[in-house]
Amino acid sequence: MFQKLKSFDAYPKTVDDFRVKTYAGAIVSIVSSIFIIWLFLSQISIYMTTETHHELFVDTNRAEKLKINIDVVFHHLPCAYLSLDAMDVSGEHQFDVAHNIFKRRLSPTGEFIPDAPKREDNVNIKPKVNENDRPECGSCMGAENPSKGINCCNTCEEVRVAYQKMGWGFDPSDTPQCVREGFTKNVVEQNGEGCQVYGFLLVNKVAGNFHFAPGKSFQQHHMHVHDLQSFKGQFNLSHTISRLSFGNDFPGIKNPLDGVSKTEANQYQYHNLVVGSGMFQYYVKIVPTIYEGLNGNLINTNQYSVTEHYRLLAKKGEEMTGLPGLFFMYDLSPIMMKVVERSKSFASFITSVCAIVGGVFTVAGIFDSFIYQTTKSLKRKIDLGKAS
Known part of the structure:
Protein backbone atom coordinates (compact mmCIF):
# COMPACT_ATOMS: atom_id res chain seq x y z
CA MET A 1 0.00 0.00 0.00
CA PHE A 2 2.81 2.37 0.89
CA GLN A 3 4.62 1.42 -2.30
CA LYS A 4 1.56 2.33 -4.35
CA LEU A 5 1.28 5.64 -2.47
CA LYS A 6 4.67 6.68 -3.89
CA SER A 7 3.23 6.58 -7.39
CA PHE A 8 1.12 9.64 -6.56
CA ASP A 9 4.20 11.76 -5.86
CA ALA A 10 4.00 14.73 -8.24
CA TYR A 11 7.45 15.95 -7.20
CA PRO A 12 9.94 13.14 -7.97
CA LYS A 13 13.42 13.73 -6.57
CA THR A 14 16.67 13.31 -8.38
CA VAL A 15 19.94 12.07 -6.95
CA ASP A 16 22.31 14.82 -5.94
CA ASP A 17 25.07 13.24 -8.02
CA PHE A 18 23.08 13.95 -11.17
CA ARG A 19 22.50 17.62 -10.39
CA VAL A 20 24.62 20.25 -12.10
CA LYS A 21 25.02 23.64 -10.45
CA THR A 22 26.21 26.60 -12.57
CA TYR A 23 27.12 30.24 -11.99
CA ALA A 24 24.34 31.35 -14.35
CA GLY A 25 21.82 29.31 -12.35
CA ALA A 26 23.01 30.96 -9.13
CA ILE A 27 22.57 34.44 -10.61
CA VAL A 28 19.09 33.59 -11.92
CA SER A 29 18.16 32.16 -8.49
CA ILE A 30 19.31 35.29 -6.63
CA VAL A 31 17.53 37.66 -9.03
CA SER A 32 14.32 35.62 -8.98
CA SER A 33 14.40 35.42 -5.15
CA ILE A 34 14.73 39.20 -4.88
CA PHE A 35 11.88 39.59 -7.37
CA ILE A 36 9.69 37.17 -5.38
CA ILE A 37 10.38 39.04 -2.11
CA TRP A 38 9.52 42.39 -3.74
CA LEU A 39 6.24 41.05 -5.15
CA PHE A 40 5.43 39.39 -1.82
CA LEU A 41 5.86 42.69 0.08
CA SER A 42 3.71 44.50 -2.49
CA GLN A 43 0.98 41.91 -1.97
CA ILE A 44 1.13 42.46 1.80
CA SER A 45 0.71 46.20 1.20
CA ILE A 46 -2.29 45.56 -1.03
CA TYR A 47 -3.77 43.16 1.49
CA MET A 48 -3.46 45.72 4.32
CA THR A 49 -5.21 48.47 2.33
CA THR A 50 -8.95 48.62 1.67
CA GLU A 51 -10.70 48.80 -1.68
CA THR A 52 -13.47 51.29 -2.40
CA HIS A 53 -16.33 50.39 -4.71
CA HIS A 54 -18.81 52.93 -6.08
CA GLU A 55 -22.40 52.25 -7.07
CA LEU A 56 -24.96 54.63 -8.59
CA PHE A 57 -28.73 54.39 -8.31
CA VAL A 58 -31.81 56.61 -8.07
CA ASP A 59 -32.19 58.42 -4.76
CA LYS A 128 -30.24 94.60 30.40
CA VAL A 129 -32.39 97.67 30.51
CA ASN A 130 -33.74 99.16 33.69
CA GLU A 131 -37.51 98.79 33.51
CA ASN A 132 -37.91 102.13 35.30
CA ASP A 133 -36.12 103.91 32.44
CA ARG A 134 -38.29 102.31 29.77
CA PRO A 135 -41.47 104.20 28.80
CA GLU A 136 -44.77 102.38 28.94
CA CYS A 137 -45.35 103.10 25.26
CA GLY A 138 -42.31 104.13 23.31
CA SER A 139 -42.43 106.07 20.08
CA CYS A 140 -42.10 104.24 16.78
CA MET A 141 -40.50 107.34 15.26
CA GLY A 142 -43.45 108.04 12.98
CA ALA A 143 -44.05 104.41 11.97
CA GLU A 144 -47.09 103.92 14.18
CA ASN A 145 -49.86 102.16 12.31
CA PRO A 146 -52.81 100.92 14.42
CA SER A 147 -54.29 99.08 11.43
CA LYS A 148 -51.18 96.84 11.41
CA GLY A 149 -51.02 96.55 15.18
CA ILE A 150 -48.11 98.96 15.54
CA ASN A 151 -48.78 101.31 18.45
CA CYS A 152 -45.74 101.16 20.72
CA CYS A 153 -42.06 100.51 20.12
CA ASN A 154 -40.09 99.96 23.30
CA THR A 155 -37.05 98.22 21.77
CA CYS A 156 -34.76 98.81 18.82
CA GLU A 157 -36.02 95.61 17.16
CA GLU A 158 -39.65 96.78 17.44
CA VAL A 159 -38.79 100.09 15.77
CA ARG A 160 -36.93 98.25 12.99
CA VAL A 161 -39.90 95.93 12.38
CA ALA A 162 -42.27 98.90 12.30
CA TYR A 163 -40.08 100.64 9.69
CA GLN A 164 -39.96 97.43 7.61
CA LYS A 165 -43.75 97.18 7.59
CA MET A 166 -43.94 100.76 6.40
CA GLY A 167 -41.29 100.11 3.74
CA TRP A 168 -38.91 102.70 5.17
CA GLY A 169 -35.17 102.58 5.58
CA PHE A 170 -34.02 102.25 9.18
CA ASP A 171 -31.11 104.13 10.75
CA PRO A 172 -30.52 103.00 14.37
CA SER A 173 -28.12 105.84 15.10
CA ASP A 174 -31.07 108.29 15.29
CA THR A 175 -33.34 105.95 17.28
CA PRO A 176 -33.36 106.40 21.10
CA GLN A 177 -34.22 102.73 21.69
CA CYS A 178 -31.20 101.56 19.68
CA VAL A 179 -28.89 104.07 21.34
CA ARG A 180 -30.12 102.93 24.75
CA GLU A 181 -29.51 99.25 23.88
CA PRO A 334 -31.54 62.69 -8.20
CA ILE A 335 -28.75 60.10 -8.39
CA MET A 336 -27.35 58.65 -5.18
CA MET A 337 -23.87 57.23 -4.81
CA LYS A 338 -23.02 54.32 -2.54
CA VAL A 339 -19.41 54.03 -1.42
CA VAL A 340 -18.57 50.56 -0.11
CA GLU A 341 -15.26 49.88 1.63
CA ARG A 342 -14.01 46.32 1.41
CA SER A 343 -10.82 44.58 2.53
CA LYS A 344 -9.09 41.85 0.54
CA SER A 345 -9.77 38.32 1.79
CA PHE A 346 -6.96 36.19 3.19
CA ALA A 347 -7.74 33.45 0.65
CA SER A 348 -7.15 35.84 -2.25
CA PHE A 349 -3.92 36.99 -0.58
CA ILE A 350 -2.65 33.38 -0.34
CA THR A 351 -3.70 32.74 -3.95
CA SER A 352 -1.78 35.78 -5.14
CA VAL A 353 1.33 34.80 -3.16
CA CYS A 354 1.26 31.23 -4.56
CA ALA A 355 0.81 32.58 -8.07
CA ILE A 356 3.78 34.91 -7.59
CA VAL A 357 6.10 32.24 -6.19
CA GLY A 358 5.07 29.55 -8.68
CA GLY A 359 5.06 31.88 -11.66
CA VAL A 360 8.45 33.44 -10.95
CA PHE A 361 9.98 30.05 -10.12
CA THR A 362 8.69 28.53 -13.37
CA VAL A 363 9.79 31.44 -15.56
CA ALA A 364 13.20 31.53 -13.86
CA GLY A 365 13.56 27.77 -14.43
CA ILE A 366 12.77 28.14 -18.13
CA PHE A 367 15.23 31.00 -18.43
CA ASP A 368 17.95 29.08 -16.54
CA SER A 369 17.38 25.98 -18.73
CA PHE A 370 17.71 28.11 -21.87
CA ILE A 371 21.00 29.60 -20.64
CA TYR A 372 22.32 26.18 -19.64
CA GLN A 373 21.43 24.49 -22.96
CA THR A 374 22.84 27.42 -24.95
CA THR A 375 26.15 27.48 -23.11
CA LYS A 376 26.37 23.65 -23.28
CA SER A 377 25.81 23.64 -27.05
CA LEU A 378 28.31 26.44 -27.53
CA LYS A 379 30.94 24.61 -25.45
CA ARG A 380 30.44 21.41 -27.47
CA LYS A 381 31.04 23.27 -30.72
CA ILE A 382 34.17 24.84 -29.28
CA ASP A 383 35.49 21.45 -28.24
CA LEU A 384 34.88 20.11 -31.76
CA GLY A 385 36.48 23.16 -33.31
CA LYS A 386 33.30 24.12 -35.16
CA ALA A 387 32.84 27.51 -33.46
CA SER A 388 33.66 30.40 -35.77
Whole structure:
Protein backbone atom coordinates (compact mmCIF):
# COMPACT_ATOMS: atom_id res chain seq x y z
CA MET A 1 0.00 0.00 0.00
CA PHE A 2 2.81 2.37 0.89
CA GLN A 3 4.62 1.42 -2.30
CA LYS A 4 1.56 2.33 -4.35
CA LEU A 5 1.28 5.64 -2.47
CA LYS A 6 4.67 6.68 -3.89
CA SER A 7 3.23 6.58 -7.39
CA PHE A 8 1.12 9.64 -6.56
CA ASP A 9 4.20 11.76 -5.86
CA ALA A 10 4.00 14.73 -8.24
CA TYR A 11 7.45 15.95 -7.20
CA PRO A 12 9.94 13.14 -7.97
CA LYS A 13 13.42 13.73 -6.57
CA THR A 14 16.67 13.31 -8.38
CA VAL A 15 19.94 12.07 -6.95
CA ASP A 16 22.31 14.82 -5.94
CA ASP A 17 25.07 13.24 -8.02
CA PHE A 18 23.08 13.95 -11.17
CA ARG A 19 22.50 17.62 -10.39
CA VAL A 20 24.62 20.25 -12.10
CA LYS A 21 25.02 23.64 -10.45
CA THR A 22 26.21 26.60 -12.57
CA TYR A 23 27.12 30.24 -11.99
CA ALA A 24 24.34 31.35 -14.35
CA GLY A 25 21.82 29.31 -12.35
CA ALA A 26 23.01 30.96 -9.13
CA ILE A 27 22.57 34.44 -10.61
CA VAL A 28 19.09 33.59 -11.92
CA SER A 29 18.16 32.16 -8.49
CA ILE A 30 19.31 35.29 -6.63
CA VAL A 31 17.53 37.66 -9.03
CA SER A 32 14.32 35.62 -8.98
CA SER A 33 14.40 35.42 -5.15
CA ILE A 34 14.73 39.20 -4.88
CA PHE A 35 11.88 39.59 -7.37
CA ILE A 36 9.69 37.17 -5.38
CA ILE A 37 10.38 39.04 -2.11
CA TRP A 38 9.52 42.39 -3.74
CA LEU A 39 6.24 41.05 -5.15
CA PHE A 40 5.43 39.39 -1.82
CA LEU A 41 5.86 42.69 0.08
CA SER A 42 3.71 44.50 -2.49
CA GLN A 43 0.98 41.91 -1.97
CA ILE A 44 1.13 42.46 1.80
CA SER A 45 0.71 46.20 1.20
CA ILE A 46 -2.29 45.56 -1.03
CA TYR A 47 -3.77 43.16 1.49
CA MET A 48 -3.46 45.72 4.32
CA THR A 49 -5.21 48.47 2.33
CA THR A 50 -8.95 48.62 1.67
CA GLU A 51 -10.70 48.80 -1.68
CA THR A 52 -13.47 51.29 -2.40
CA HIS A 53 -16.33 50.39 -4.71
CA HIS A 54 -18.81 52.93 -6.08
CA GLU A 55 -22.40 52.25 -7.07
CA LEU A 56 -24.96 54.63 -8.59
CA PHE A 57 -28.73 54.39 -8.31
CA VAL A 58 -31.81 56.61 -8.07
CA ASP A 59 -32.19 58.42 -4.76
CA THR A 60 -35.37 57.22 -3.04
CA ASN A 61 -34.50 58.66 0.37
CA ARG A 62 -37.38 60.76 1.67
CA ALA A 63 -35.48 62.62 4.38
CA GLU A 64 -36.93 66.08 4.84
CA LYS A 65 -33.93 67.92 6.30
CA LEU A 66 -30.43 68.63 5.05
CA LYS A 67 -27.66 69.54 7.49
CA ILE A 68 -25.20 72.19 6.31
CA ASN A 69 -21.97 72.53 8.32
CA ILE A 70 -20.26 75.90 7.94
CA ASP A 71 -17.14 77.60 9.27
CA VAL A 72 -16.33 80.84 7.48
CA VAL A 73 -13.92 83.60 8.49
CA PHE A 74 -14.53 87.16 7.27
CA HIS A 75 -11.25 89.01 7.63
CA HIS A 76 -12.55 92.59 7.42
CA LEU A 77 -16.27 92.41 8.22
CA PRO A 78 -17.40 92.77 11.88
CA CYS A 79 -19.87 90.39 13.48
CA ALA A 80 -22.24 93.31 14.14
CA TYR A 81 -22.60 93.77 10.38
CA LEU A 82 -23.25 90.15 9.42
CA SER A 83 -26.48 88.22 9.11
CA LEU A 84 -27.07 84.69 7.79
CA ASP A 85 -30.25 83.93 5.83
CA ALA A 86 -31.53 80.76 4.18
CA MET A 87 -34.37 80.17 1.74
CA ASP A 88 -35.49 77.41 -0.60
CA VAL A 89 -37.89 76.73 -3.47
CA SER A 90 -40.54 75.44 -1.07
CA GLY A 91 -41.03 78.99 0.16
CA GLU A 92 -39.41 78.65 3.57
CA HIS A 93 -37.30 81.58 4.70
CA GLN A 94 -34.97 81.81 7.68
CA PHE A 95 -33.95 85.37 8.52
CA ASP A 96 -30.84 86.26 10.52
CA VAL A 97 -30.27 82.67 11.67
CA ALA A 98 -28.85 82.51 15.19
CA HIS A 99 -29.89 79.03 16.33
CA ASN A 100 -26.90 76.63 16.13
CA ILE A 101 -24.92 79.46 14.48
CA PHE A 102 -22.21 81.17 16.49
CA LYS A 103 -19.99 84.19 15.89
CA ARG A 104 -16.57 85.06 17.22
CA ARG A 105 -15.01 88.47 16.90
CA LEU A 106 -11.53 88.66 15.38
CA SER A 107 -8.94 91.38 15.68
CA PRO A 108 -7.70 93.12 12.50
CA THR A 109 -4.69 90.76 12.60
CA GLY A 110 -6.94 87.69 12.70
CA GLU A 111 -6.60 86.79 16.39
CA PHE A 112 -9.57 85.88 18.56
CA ILE A 113 -10.76 88.58 20.91
CA PRO A 114 -10.95 86.82 24.29
CA ASP A 115 -13.26 89.40 25.86
CA ALA A 116 -15.93 88.81 23.22
CA PRO A 117 -18.64 86.16 23.82
CA LYS A 118 -17.66 82.98 21.95
CA ARG A 119 -20.93 81.11 21.86
CA GLU A 120 -23.41 83.87 21.14
CA ASP A 121 -24.27 86.32 18.42
CA ASN A 122 -23.19 89.80 19.49
CA VAL A 123 -25.82 91.38 17.28
CA ASN A 124 -28.64 89.55 19.03
CA ILE A 125 -27.43 90.21 22.57
CA LYS A 126 -29.83 92.59 24.24
CA PRO A 127 -28.32 94.42 27.20
CA LYS A 128 -30.24 94.60 30.40
CA VAL A 129 -32.39 97.67 30.51
CA ASN A 130 -33.74 99.16 33.69
CA GLU A 131 -37.51 98.79 33.51
CA ASN A 132 -37.91 102.13 35.30
CA ASP A 133 -36.12 103.91 32.44
CA ARG A 134 -38.29 102.31 29.77
CA PRO A 135 -41.47 104.20 28.80
CA GLU A 136 -44.77 102.38 28.94
CA CYS A 137 -45.35 103.10 25.26
CA GLY A 138 -42.31 104.13 23.31
CA SER A 139 -42.43 106.07 20.08
CA CYS A 140 -42.10 104.24 16.78
CA MET A 141 -40.50 107.34 15.26
CA GLY A 142 -43.45 108.04 12.98
CA ALA A 143 -44.05 104.41 11.97
CA GLU A 144 -47.09 103.92 14.18
CA ASN A 145 -49.86 102.16 12.31
CA PRO A 146 -52.81 100.92 14.42
CA SER A 147 -54.29 99.08 11.43
CA LYS A 148 -51.18 96.84 11.41
CA GLY A 149 -51.02 96.55 15.18
CA ILE A 150 -48.11 98.96 15.54
CA ASN A 151 -48.78 101.31 18.45
CA CYS A 152 -45.74 101.16 20.72
CA CYS A 153 -42.06 100.51 20.12
CA ASN A 154 -40.09 99.96 23.30
CA THR A 155 -37.05 98.22 21.77
CA CYS A 156 -34.76 98.81 18.82
CA GLU A 157 -36.02 95.61 17.16
CA GLU A 158 -39.65 96.78 17.44
CA VAL A 159 -38.79 100.09 15.77
CA ARG A 160 -36.93 98.25 12.99
CA VAL A 161 -39.90 95.93 12.38
CA ALA A 162 -42.27 98.90 12.30
CA TYR A 163 -40.08 100.64 9.69
CA GLN A 164 -39.96 97.43 7.61
CA LYS A 165 -43.75 97.18 7.59
CA MET A 166 -43.94 100.76 6.40
CA GLY A 167 -41.29 100.11 3.74
CA TRP A 168 -38.91 102.70 5.17
CA GLY A 169 -35.17 102.58 5.58
CA PHE A 170 -34.02 102.25 9.18
CA ASP A 171 -31.11 104.13 10.75
CA PRO A 172 -30.52 103.00 14.37
CA SER A 173 -28.12 105.84 15.10
CA ASP A 174 -31.07 108.29 15.29
CA THR A 175 -33.34 105.95 17.28
CA PRO A 176 -33.36 106.40 21.10
CA GLN A 177 -34.22 102.73 21.69
CA CYS A 178 -31.20 101.56 19.68
CA VAL A 179 -28.89 104.07 21.34
CA ARG A 180 -30.12 102.93 24.75
CA GLU A 181 -29.51 99.25 23.88
CA GLY A 182 -26.01 99.96 22.59
CA PHE A 183 -26.53 98.87 18.98
CA THR A 184 -24.64 101.83 17.54
CA LYS A 185 -21.95 101.39 20.18
CA ASN A 186 -21.38 97.78 19.08
CA VAL A 187 -21.06 98.84 15.45
CA VAL A 188 -18.50 101.52 16.33
CA GLU A 189 -16.53 99.26 18.66
CA GLN A 190 -16.28 96.44 16.11
CA ASN A 191 -15.30 98.68 13.19
CA GLY A 192 -12.23 97.21 11.50
CA GLU A 193 -12.62 93.79 13.11
CA GLY A 194 -13.21 90.42 11.46
CA CYS A 195 -15.64 87.65 12.31
CA GLN A 196 -15.74 83.87 12.37
CA VAL A 197 -19.15 82.32 11.75
CA TYR A 198 -19.50 78.60 12.49
CA GLY A 199 -22.17 76.04 13.27
CA PHE A 200 -24.79 74.29 11.17
CA LEU A 201 -28.08 74.89 9.40
CA LEU A 202 -31.05 72.57 8.99
CA VAL A 203 -32.88 73.21 5.72
CA ASN A 204 -35.43 71.39 3.60
CA LYS A 205 -34.02 68.79 1.24
CA VAL A 206 -34.85 70.84 -1.84
CA ALA A 207 -32.97 73.37 -3.94
CA GLY A 208 -32.27 76.66 -2.22
CA ASN A 209 -29.59 79.05 -1.08
CA PHE A 210 -28.07 80.56 2.03
CA HIS A 211 -25.97 83.69 2.20
CA PHE A 212 -23.93 85.93 4.46
CA ALA A 213 -24.59 89.61 3.93
CA PRO A 214 -24.35 92.86 5.90
CA GLY A 215 -27.47 94.42 7.36
CA LYS A 216 -30.70 93.13 8.80
CA SER A 217 -32.84 91.13 6.36
CA PHE A 218 -36.60 91.15 5.88
CA GLN A 219 -39.17 90.36 3.22
CA GLN A 220 -40.98 93.19 1.47
CA HIS A 221 -43.42 92.76 -1.41
CA HIS A 222 -42.29 89.12 -1.79
CA MET A 223 -38.68 90.25 -2.14
CA HIS A 224 -35.74 89.47 0.13
CA VAL A 225 -34.26 92.81 1.25
CA HIS A 226 -31.27 93.78 3.40
CA ASP A 227 -31.32 97.12 5.20
CA LEU A 228 -27.81 98.56 4.76
CA GLN A 229 -28.66 102.07 5.96
CA SER A 230 -27.43 101.18 9.45
CA PHE A 231 -23.88 100.75 8.15
CA LYS A 232 -21.84 103.33 6.33
CA GLY A 233 -19.08 102.86 3.79
CA GLN A 234 -17.92 99.90 1.72
CA PHE A 235 -18.00 96.26 2.78
CA ASN A 236 -14.92 94.10 2.38
CA LEU A 237 -16.09 90.51 1.81
CA SER A 238 -12.62 88.90 1.88
CA HIS A 239 -13.11 85.48 3.42
CA THR A 240 -11.74 82.01 4.06
CA ILE A 241 -14.03 78.97 4.01
CA SER A 242 -12.54 76.69 6.66
CA ARG A 243 -15.31 74.15 6.23
CA LEU A 244 -18.42 73.65 4.15
CA SER A 245 -20.03 70.21 4.10
CA PHE A 246 -23.46 68.69 3.82
CA GLY A 247 -24.27 65.97 6.34
CA ASN A 248 -21.80 63.78 8.22
CA ASP A 249 -18.20 63.24 7.23
CA PHE A 250 -16.83 59.83 6.24
CA PRO A 251 -13.26 58.57 5.69
CA GLY A 252 -11.77 59.88 2.47
CA ILE A 253 -14.38 62.57 1.83
CA LYS A 254 -13.15 65.66 -0.02
CA ASN A 255 -15.04 68.95 0.27
CA PRO A 256 -13.99 71.19 -2.64
CA LEU A 257 -14.53 74.45 -0.72
CA ASP A 258 -12.58 73.53 2.41
CA GLY A 259 -9.67 75.93 2.77
CA VAL A 260 -10.75 78.21 -0.11
CA SER A 261 -9.73 81.85 0.46
CA LYS A 262 -10.87 84.89 -1.54
CA THR A 263 -9.71 88.49 -1.34
CA GLU A 264 -11.96 91.43 -2.09
CA ALA A 265 -10.85 93.89 -4.77
CA ASN A 266 -9.79 97.34 -3.62
CA GLN A 267 -12.24 100.20 -3.87
CA TYR A 268 -11.74 102.58 -6.78
CA GLN A 269 -13.56 105.38 -8.60
CA TYR A 270 -15.11 104.71 -12.02
CA HIS A 271 -16.81 107.80 -13.57
CA ASN A 272 -19.52 108.67 -11.01
CA LEU A 273 -19.56 105.20 -9.41
CA VAL A 274 -17.58 103.91 -6.45
CA VAL A 275 -16.59 100.30 -7.16
CA GLY A 276 -15.25 97.96 -4.49
CA SER A 277 -17.70 95.65 -2.75
CA GLY A 278 -18.59 92.42 -4.52
CA MET A 279 -20.86 89.42 -4.56
CA PHE A 280 -19.21 86.02 -4.20
CA GLN A 281 -21.41 83.26 -5.60
CA TYR A 282 -20.83 79.53 -5.23
CA TYR A 283 -23.08 77.14 -7.17
CA VAL A 284 -23.10 73.78 -5.40
CA LYS A 285 -24.35 70.48 -6.84
CA ILE A 286 -25.04 68.02 -4.02
CA VAL A 287 -24.81 64.26 -4.58
CA PRO A 288 -26.51 62.17 -1.85
CA THR A 289 -24.10 59.49 -0.66
CA ILE A 290 -24.26 56.35 1.47
CA TYR A 291 -20.97 55.19 2.95
CA GLU A 292 -20.60 51.59 4.14
CA GLY A 293 -17.51 50.91 6.22
CA LEU A 294 -15.64 47.68 6.90
CA ASN A 295 -17.76 47.07 10.01
CA GLY A 296 -20.96 47.31 7.96
CA ASN A 297 -22.13 50.59 9.49
CA LEU A 298 -23.94 52.95 7.09
CA ILE A 299 -23.44 56.72 7.02
CA ASN A 300 -25.98 58.84 5.15
CA THR A 301 -24.18 61.93 3.93
CA ASN A 302 -23.53 64.04 0.82
CA GLN A 303 -20.73 64.97 -1.52
CA TYR A 304 -20.73 67.99 -3.80
CA SER A 305 -19.11 69.75 -6.71
CA VAL A 306 -18.94 73.52 -7.05
CA THR A 307 -18.46 76.33 -9.54
CA GLU A 308 -17.91 79.92 -8.51
CA HIS A 309 -18.56 83.40 -9.81
CA TYR A 310 -17.59 86.87 -8.62
CA ARG A 311 -19.63 89.95 -9.43
CA LEU A 312 -18.19 93.38 -8.72
CA LEU A 313 -20.77 95.85 -7.45
CA ALA A 314 -20.86 99.61 -7.77
CA LYS A 315 -22.21 102.26 -5.42
CA LYS A 316 -23.94 105.30 -6.86
CA GLY A 317 -24.56 107.88 -4.20
CA GLU A 318 -25.94 106.00 -1.21
CA GLU A 319 -27.44 103.11 -3.19
CA MET A 320 -25.68 99.86 -4.04
CA THR A 321 -26.32 98.29 -7.45
CA GLY A 322 -26.56 94.88 -5.79
CA LEU A 323 -26.25 93.13 -2.45
CA PRO A 324 -22.66 92.49 -1.36
CA GLY A 325 -22.27 89.14 0.31
CA LEU A 326 -21.27 85.52 0.18
CA PHE A 327 -23.93 83.40 -1.56
CA PHE A 328 -24.23 79.62 -1.77
CA MET A 329 -26.81 78.29 -4.25
CA TYR A 330 -27.30 74.55 -3.90
CA ASP A 331 -29.24 71.91 -5.80
CA LEU A 332 -29.58 68.16 -5.25
CA SER A 333 -28.86 65.41 -7.74
CA PRO A 334 -31.54 62.69 -8.20
CA ILE A 335 -28.75 60.10 -8.39
CA MET A 336 -27.35 58.65 -5.18
CA MET A 337 -23.87 57.23 -4.81
CA LYS A 338 -23.02 54.32 -2.54
CA VAL A 339 -19.41 54.03 -1.42
CA VAL A 340 -18.57 50.56 -0.11
CA GLU A 341 -15.26 49.88 1.63
CA ARG A 342 -14.01 46.32 1.41
CA SER A 343 -10.82 44.58 2.53
CA LYS A 344 -9.09 41.85 0.54
CA SER A 345 -9.77 38.32 1.79
CA PHE A 346 -6.96 36.19 3.19
CA ALA A 347 -7.74 33.45 0.65
CA SER A 348 -7.15 35.84 -2.25
CA PHE A 349 -3.92 36.99 -0.58
CA ILE A 350 -2.65 33.38 -0.34
CA THR A 351 -3.70 32.74 -3.95
CA SER A 352 -1.78 35.78 -5.14
CA VAL A 353 1.33 34.80 -3.16
CA CYS A 354 1.26 31.23 -4.56
CA ALA A 355 0.81 32.58 -8.07
CA ILE A 356 3.78 34.91 -7.59
CA VAL A 357 6.10 32.24 -6.19
CA GLY A 358 5.07 29.55 -8.68
CA GLY A 359 5.06 31.88 -11.66
CA VAL A 360 8.45 33.44 -10.95
CA PHE A 361 9.98 30.05 -10.12
CA THR A 362 8.69 28.53 -13.37
CA VAL A 363 9.79 31.44 -15.56
CA ALA A 364 13.20 31.53 -13.86
CA GLY A 365 13.56 27.77 -14.43
CA ILE A 366 12.77 28.14 -18.13
CA PHE A 367 15.23 31.00 -18.43
CA ASP A 368 17.95 29.08 -16.54
CA SER A 369 17.38 25.98 -18.73
CA PHE A 370 17.71 28.11 -21.87
CA ILE A 371 21.00 29.60 -20.64
CA TYR A 372 22.32 26.18 -19.64
CA GLN A 373 21.43 24.49 -22.96
CA THR A 374 22.84 27.42 -24.95
CA THR A 375 26.15 27.48 -23.11
CA LYS A 376 26.37 23.65 -23.28
CA SER A 377 25.81 23.64 -27.05
CA LEU A 378 28.31 26.44 -27.53
CA LYS A 379 30.94 24.61 -25.45
CA ARG A 380 30.44 21.41 -27.47
CA LYS A 381 31.04 23.27 -30.72
CA ILE A 382 34.17 24.84 -29.28
CA ASP A 383 35.49 21.45 -28.24
CA LEU A 384 34.88 20.11 -31.76
CA GLY A 385 36.48 23.16 -33.31
CA LYS A 386 33.30 24.12 -35.16
CA ALA A 387 32.84 27.51 -33.46
CA SER A 388 33.66 30.40 -35.77
